[in-house]
Amino acid sequence: MTDEKPSEAEKPEDKKAEAAKPEAAKPEVAKADGAKPADAAKPADAAKPAAPAAAAAPKPAAKAPEPVIPATAGKFEQFLKEHGIPAQRLPLSLEVETIVLSGDVLQAALRLLRNSSEVKLDLLLTISGVDSNDTYDSVYHLWSYSNLDELVIKVLIKKSDVAEGDLPAVPSIANFWSAANWHERETYDLMGIRYANHPYLRRILNPWDWEGYPLRRDYKQLVDCLNDKNPHSMR
Amino acid sequence: MSQGNMSTTAKPNNPVVPEELRESVTISSIDLMIDALGQVLSPVLSPIANLARSNSVWPLTFGTSCCAIEMMSVGMSAFDISRFGSEVFRATPRQADMIITAGTITRKMAPALITLYEQMPEPKYVIAMGACTVTGGMFNDSYSVVQGVDRIIPVDVYLPGCPPRPEGILDALLKLQQKIRTENYADRRKKLYAQTSVRPVDYDTGRPLADLIGVVAEDTKAALSSGQEALGDAAKGISPEAEEGKVVATKPVAPKVEVPKAEAAPAPKAEAAKPEVKKVENTKDEAAEKADDKSV
Amino acid sequence: MATEIQEIDLKTDEMIINMGPQHPATHGVLRLLLTLDGETVKHVEPVLGHLHRAQEWQGQNRTWFQYQALIDRVDYLSGMFTSWAMARSCEQIDGTVVPPRAEYLRVMVSEMNRITSHLLWLGTYLIDLGAMFGFPFYPFREREKLFDLFEEIAGQRMMFNYIRIGGVLRDPKPEWFDKLKRFLDEFPDRIDEYETIVTQNPIFLKRTKGVGILTQAVAKDYGVTGPCIRSSGIPLDLRRTKPYSVYPELKFDVITFDKEGDTWDRYMARILEMRQSIEIIRQCIDKLPSGDIMGKKQMAGMRIKAGEGFAAVESPRGILGCYVISGGGEKALRFRWRNPSFCNLSVLHELLKGCPLSDIMAIFGSIDVILPDVDR
Numbered sequence: 001m002t003d004e005k006p007s008e009a010e011k012p013e014d015k016k017a018e019a020a021k022p023e024a025a026k027p028e029v030a031k032a033d034g035a036k037p038a039d040a041a042k043p044a045d046a047a048k049p050a051a052p053a054a055a056a057a058p059k060p061a062a063k064a065p066e067p068v069i070p071a072t073a074g075k076f077e078q079f080l081k082e083h084g085i086p087a088q089r090l091p092l093s094l095e096v097e098t099i100v101l102s103g104d105v106l107q108a109a110l111r112l113l114r115n116s117s118e119v120k121l122d123l124l125l126t127i128s129g130v131d132s133n134d135t136y137d138s139v140y141h142l143w144s145y146s147n148l149d150e151l152v153i154k155v156l157i158k159k160s161d162v163a164e165g166d167l168p169a170v171p172s173i174a175n176f177w178s179a180a181n182w183h184e185r186e187t188y189d190l191m192g193i194r195y196a197n198h199p200y201l202r203r204i205l206n207p208w209d210w211e212g213y214p215l216r217r218d219y220k221q222l223v224d225c226l227n228d229k230n231p232h233s234m235r
Numbered sequence: 236m237s238q239g240n241m242s243t244t245a246k247p248n249n250p251v252v253p254e255e256l257r258e259s260v261t262i263s264s265i266d267l268m269i270d271a272l273g274q275v276l277s278p279v280l281s282p283i284a285n286l287a288r289s290n291s292v293w294p295l296t297f298g299t300s301c302c303a304i305e306m307m308s309v310g311m312s313a314f315d316i317s318r319f320g321s322e323v324f325r326a327t328p329r330q331a332d333m334i335i336t337a338g339t340i341t342r343k344m345a346p347a348l349i350t351l352y353e354q355m356p357e358p359k360y361v362i363a364m365g366a367c368t369v370t371g372g373m374f375n376d377s378y379s380v381v382q383g384v385d386r387i388i389p390v391d392v393y394l395p396g397c398p399p400r401p402e403g404i405l406d407a408l409l410k411l412q413q414k415i416r417t418e419n420y421a422d423r424r425k426k427l428y429a430q431t432s433v434r435p436v437d438y439d440t441g442r443p444l445a446d447l448i449g450v451v452a453e454d455t456k457a458a459l460s461s462g463q464e465a466l467g468d469a470a471k472g473i474s475p476e477a478e479e480g481k482v483v484a485t486k487p488v489a490p491k492v493e494v495p496k497a498e499a500a501p502a503p504k505a506e507a508a509k510p511e512v513k514k515v516e517n518t519k520d521e522a523a524e525k526a527d528d529k530s531v
Numbered sequence: 532m533a534t535e536i537q538e539i540d541l542k543t544d545e546m547i548i549n550m551g552p553q554h555p556a557t558h559g560v561l562r563l564l565l566t567l568d569g570e571t572v573k574h575v576e577p578v579l580g581h582l583h584r585a586q587e588w589q590g591q592n593r594t595w596f597q598y599q600a601l602i603d604r605v606d607y608l609s610g611m612f613t614s615w616a617m618a619r620s621c622e623q624i625d626g627t628v629v630p631p632r633a634e635y636l637r638v639m640v641s642e643m644n645r646i647t648s649h650l651l652w653l654g655t656y657l658i659d660l661g662a663m664f665g666f667p668f669y670p671f672r673e674r675e676k677l678f679d680l681f682e683e684i685a686g687q688r689m690m691f692n693y694i695r696i697g698g699v700l701r702d703p704k705p706e707w708f709d710k711l712k713r714f715l716d717e718f719p720d721r722i723d724e725y726e727t728i729v730t731q732n733p734i735f736l737k738r739t740k741g742v743g744i745l746t747q748a749v750a751k752d753y754g755v756t757g758p759c760i761r762s763s764g765i766p767l768d769l770r771r772t773k774p775y776s777v778y779p780e781l782k783f784d785v786i787t788f789d790k791e792g793d794t795w796d797r798y799m800a801r802i803l804e805m806r807q808s809i810e811i812i813r814q815c816i817d818k819l820p821s822g823d824i825m826g827k828k829q830m831a832g833m834r835i836k837a838g839e840g841f842a843a844v845e846s847p848r849g850i851l852g853c854y855v856i857s858g859g860g861e862k863a864l865r866f867r868w869r870n871p872s873f874c875n876l877s878v879l880h881e882l883l884k885g886c887p888l889s890d891i892m893a894i895f896g897s898i899d900v901i902l903p904d905v906d907r
Contacts, residue, residue, distance in 0.1 A: 096841065124754055125843070126869035128854055141841055141854070141869070145751065145765065148773060152841070179754030182877045190587070205580035205906060206379065207343055214378050214588055215865075224446040226342060226381045226436070227371070296555045299582055300903050301607040301689060303559070304651065311671035326555040344560055344581045347552050373601055376592070377585035398689060 074099065076151050079119055085109050090154070098152040103170050106155055110176055113142065113151070120144050121151055124176075127183035129191030131216050134159050136168040138193055157193075172198035190215040277420040288332075289415035290320040292360065292408070295331035297351065299338030302365040302398040306337045309401040319408055328354040333411070334388075335404070339367035339374055340381045345436045352388045358423060360415070362407050363390045366397045373397065387436060545573060552581045556659045556892045559902030561876075563891075570887050575880040579906055586907040590866025595621070595696065595833045598863070603690040605868060606904040608651055611637075611644040612846035613868075614694035616853040619775065619842035621696045622827075624857055625835050630823040633698035634777045639815045640684070640693060641844075642808040643677055643711075646718075648847040649801045650674045652899050653725065656798070659896035660738050666728060673721050676714055683707055696835070697827025708816055715809050722805055730799070739794040743882045743894035746791050753878040756871050757849025759898050761785065762792035762800040769845035781814050783807050794897040801899075804847075834861060848872050848899055872904035 074097040080087040085105050090098040101109055113121045125141040140153040157168040172195035174180045184195040185204040192213030195201055203210055212219050221227075298306055309316045316322050325331040328351045340348055352359070363384050366372030371382035384390060391414060394407040435444045551562035560581035566574040586605055590598050602617055603610030615637060622629060629637075651674065654667035678688045684703045685691035693700045729735050750760045760767055766785040770778040786803045788796050827833075837859035843852035849871025856865040875898045882894050 122751065125850065125852055126854065126867065128865070128867040130856060130865050130867075132864075139854070139867075141852070145767060177754065178752045179874055179877060182873065186873075203580075205583040207580070214585065215591070219378075221378045222442070225443050226345065226386055227375075227378070228382070297553060299560045300584075301604055304607060304689060307651075307655075307667075308671065308675070311675075312668050313672070313675040324555075338559075339582065339584050341581060341583055343583065344552060347560075347581070351553055373604070374584045374589065377588060379583050379585050400688065 075149075076113065076119065076121075079116075080109055080112065083112055085112070096150045096152050098154060100154050100156060103155050103157070106153075106171050106173065109153070110173055114176055119149065120146055121149060122146075124173075124179050124183075127173075127180060127187055129187035129193045129215070131191060132156075136162070136191065136193055138170045138187065140173070167192050167194040169194045169196050171196050172201075174198055189213075192216060273420050281418065281420045282416075284420070285416045285418055288358070289412040291323075292321050292332045292411065292415070293323045293325050293330065294321055294333045294335050295328055295351065295355070296324045296326055297334050297336060297348075299336075299340065299344060300367070302335075302337035302367075305398045305401055306335055306364070306404065309404045314401040314405065316405065316408070319405065319412070321408055328352075329356065331355055332358070333360040333362065335362045335364050336368045336384045337364045337398075339365075339372070340384055340387070341379045342381060342436075342442070343379070345381050345387050348384065349387055349436055358415075358418075360391045360411055361388055362392045362394055362404075362411060364394045364404065364407070365399060366395055369393050369395055543568065550891075552578075556896070558655060558896075558900060561900070561902055561905070563895075565888075565891070567888065570889075572883045572886055572888060572891065575883045575891075577876060577879060579876075582902050582906040584903070584907065586903075587866050587868065590863050592862065594831065594861045595835055595863070596829070596831050598866070599695060600690075600692045603692055604903060605907060606846065606848070606851070606870070606872070606901055607689055608648040608901055609641075609644050609847050610689065610691050611641045611694055612844050612851050613853075614692065615641060616842055616844045616846075616851050616868075617855070618694050618696045619844065620840040620853045620855045621835050621857075623840035623842055624838040624855065625696070625827070627697045627827050629698055629826050631777070631820050632702075632822045633824045633826070635815050635819045636699045636703070636824065637694055638777055638781070639711075639812050639819075640681070640691070640699075642811045642815075643680065644691075645808050645847045646805050647674050647677050649805050650677075652801060652847075653729075656896045656899075657729065659892040660735065669721070669725060669728070673714075673718060680707065680711055680714070683710075695825070695827075695829055696833070697829070698823075698825035702824050711812070712816065715813060718809055719806065722802065726802065730802070736795065738890075738893050739798060739897070741793050742890050743794045743886065743897060744791050745793075745878070745882060749878060749881050753881070754874040755849070755878050755898075756874065757845070757847070757899075758786075758800040758804060759792070759797055759849070759875055761787045762796035764789050764792065767850075769843060769850060773843075775842075775844065777815075780818065781811055783811055794893055797897045797899075801847075832861060834859065835863075843869065846871055848901065848904065849875060868907060870904045870907065872900045872902075876900050876905055 074089045076097055077087045077089045077099050080099070080101075085101070085108055087099045087101055087109065090100055113119055121142040121144050123143040123145050125143055128139045128141075130137040130139055135156040135158055137157075138155045140155075142151045142153065143149070155170050157170065159168075162168045170193055172180070172184055174184060174195075175197075181199065182204060184198055185201060187193050188195060188198075188201055189203040189205050189210075190213060202208060206214070211222075214221075294306075298304075308314060310322055310324065321333075328334075332355070334348075334352065334355070336348070352361070361384070363369050367374060367380070368384045371377075371380055374380045375382050381387065392407045392411050394403055396403050399407075436442065437444055437447055546567045548565045548567055549562065550565055552560040554561075562578040562581065564576040564578060565572055584604070586601070589601055593601065599614065599617065602613045605613045621627075650670035654670040657666045681691060681693075682688055684701055684707065685693040745755065745759060745763045747763050747765055749755075750763050750765065755763075756767060764787055766772070766787045768785040769775065770783075771785050784807075786800055786807065788800070790796075792800075835855075835857045837857055839854070839856040841852060841854045843850050845851075850869065851871055852869030854865075854867040854869065855863055858864045879895060879898065882898075883891060886894065
C-alpha cells in the first residue's frame, strides 16, 4: 500500500470518472426493471459465460429492450481478454464493474488480477453465495489496497448442470487469500456450494452434521420442540 | 432400595422423583429425616434464611449477545446493581445462584446452557432476560434459534425488552428477591427434583434428545418394514470404504446406520441415542471428505 | 568434580484445551480449541456459530422496513454503522438522494457510536487483562452520557434504528446539540484520565508491548481491516481512501503507525480514534446545514428497485459491507454481510501461534471481536 495520505484533489475526479459509467448503465437497468425483475434477466444472459460473443446476441425473450453490453467495455474485462481469458461484463452492474467468469478460468483470472502490476486487486472483501432463479452464483468482491478499483466477479453454475444429490462445485481460491478460507466455508455451510481444493471444507456456523443448506430457496426448516414455528405463519 | 422406600413409607410429603431421574436419584432415610426436620423448623428458619439469601443473589456472567452489554451496564456506577447485593458476577456456575440468560440461545448454544444450569448448586434461579430468551423474540422463526429458554430450562422471572433497560434488570431482580423471600424450605425441597429435570439436548446437533429418539425409532421401524434390501444397504453404509459418493447422494441418514441397533428397544434412554447420532456425523463427514478429494 | 549432565529426552504430549463457549473473556460465546505444548500455544481453532441467528435468512424473509429494525443486532455495539451500510447499499440501488442535513447527522451519530464502541472495548479489554472491576467504571461513565443522547434522538439506548433508507429518523432539538457540545468539551479530559491510568502503566506495557505482532503481509492475506490494520501501518480507512457521505468535506487524517503493530499499538489506535471522532463531530456541528432529513417515504410496504448494490462503511472494527440483491419487491432476494469481526477473527490463529497461554486474552481482546458480528 502506498504510504502517502490520499490527496483530496484527485479523489473527486476519480469519483466522477467512475460515476460516469453508471450513468450509461442506469437507463438499461431501469428498462429491464420495467419488463421484469432484472434479477431474473441476469442469469438468463449470463448462462453461457464461456462464449462472450454469443451472449451479446439478443435472446428471443419477451422484453424488447434487451440489455446490451455497454459500449465502453469494462477495464477489467478488457484486461482479462487481452490475456486470453474469456470474461463477460454484466450490464446489471450499477457503479461497479461486474464480470462473469467460468469456473475453469477463475484461478488464472485471479492470479492475473491479483499480481499484475497494472491491476492490483489484492483485497478480497467477501465471497457470497446466491441462489438465483436457475443458477447458483459464487460472488467475489475485490478491492485494491493501493487504488480505488473495484470489481465483482461472478461464477454462475446452472442448477440443471448439478446432478441430483450433488453440490455445485467452484474452484477454491484459498490459495490466494487465506481470508477466502472462512468465507468459502460459510458459503458452503449456508448455500451449499462446494469449493474444490479447499483445505478444510467444513460447516462453520451451523453444527457439523446440520442437514440442508439454509439459505437455499428450497430449504425446509427443521421443526422440533426447540423451534416449532411455521416460518410463514406470521408474514 | 429407593423404590422400596418410596412405596413402603408412602408419606404424603415425600419428595416426588420424576420418572427420568429414578435411576440416578436415590432417596435415603437420612434425606427423609432432613425433610421431616426441615418441615418442623422451616416456619422459624425460612424467613431468616430467605432474607439473607435474597439479598445476595450472585449472578453468573452468562451473556451471549446484546443483552449482555446492558447486563454490564447495570453493574457499573450509573445503575449499580450492588445496591441490591448482586454485583458479584461469578465466572463459574459452581459459585453462582442465578443465571441471567442475556441474549439469544441458539441450537448450538442450548446444550452448553443446560450444562451450566445443571452445574449450579441448589437453590438456583433463572431470569430470562430479553425478548429472545422469553419467546425467541425477533429471531423466533430463524432455523437456528431456540424459541425461549423455558423450552430447555425452568425460568423464574421473565424480563421482556430488546434489550431491556438496566432499570428493567433491577426490577426483575427485585421481583426475584420477593419470590425468594416468600419461599418455604420444605416446598422448595419438594420441587427440587422436578425442577432439575431439564430437557436434554444432544450436544452435536443441538436437537432435543426426545425428538432424536423419536426419529430413530421411526426410522428403525421404516427400515425394518422395508425389508431385506434396506438392511443390505445399511450394512454397506457403515464400512467407510463402500461407495462414498452414494452415501452423500442418498440423503436418508437414519436407515444406513441405525439399522444395526434395530434390536434395541424403540425408545432407549438418552445415553443410548447419543452414540448413534455421532456415528451418523462421522460417516457423513468422512464421506464428504472423500468425495471432495475425488473430485479434485 | 565435574558432574556429567545427562540429556534425557522427555516425552511431551500436546494437550487440547477447550475454552468457551461460556468464558468471561471471550466477549460472548466464542469457543477456542487450543492445542498446547506446555504453556505454548501450538494451534488455535475457533469454533463459531454459537450465536448464529440467521440474520441473512431474516433479510430474505422480512420486508425492507422490518429488516431495518433488525440489523442493529448484527453488530450491537455499533448499530449506527450496520444501519448505515444497509441504507447506503439500498440507496445505491434505488437512486435515492439523501439530504445533506441527514448526511451530516449520520456522520455525527456514527462517530458518537464509534466512541461508545471503543469505550466499551477499553473497559472490557482491561477486564481481560485482569483489571476486574475498577477501571471499567471509568469508560462506562461516559458511555452512559452518550446513551442518554442517543435515547433522546432514537428512543433506544443500544438498538437505534435511527439511520433509515433515505435519511435519518428524527431531527434533534437544538438543546440536544448543546448537550452534545458539553459532552465533547469534557470528554478529552476523560480520555486523558484513562491514559493516565493505562497507557504508561508498567503492568499494561508488559502485557501488551511486543505481544501479538500483526505483520502487513499477514494482515493483507487475511483481509484484516479497521484499527488492527491501521496500527500495522496500512492506511486503509474508508473515510479517506474511498470517501463516502460528507467525509471529504471534513478535516482529519488517517491514524497509522509506521511499523508492525503489536497489541499496544492497537490500543493506542483506538484511543487516538476517539480523539479524532471528537473533532469530526465538532466540525459536523459547525457545518450542519438546515433542511430536510428524509429522502424516501418510510412505510411498511416500502419497495426498492430491482438491482444489486454493495456498500461499505468504516465501522469501529473495520470495513462493514452490505451486499443486497433486490428483485423490486417488498423483500430482498439476498442479503449478505461482510463483517469486519469475521475476517479479523480469522487471523487469530496466526497471532496466537507460539505465544504463551497467558497472552491469549491480551491478543484476542485487542482485535476487538463482537460475536454476533462474527456469527450473525
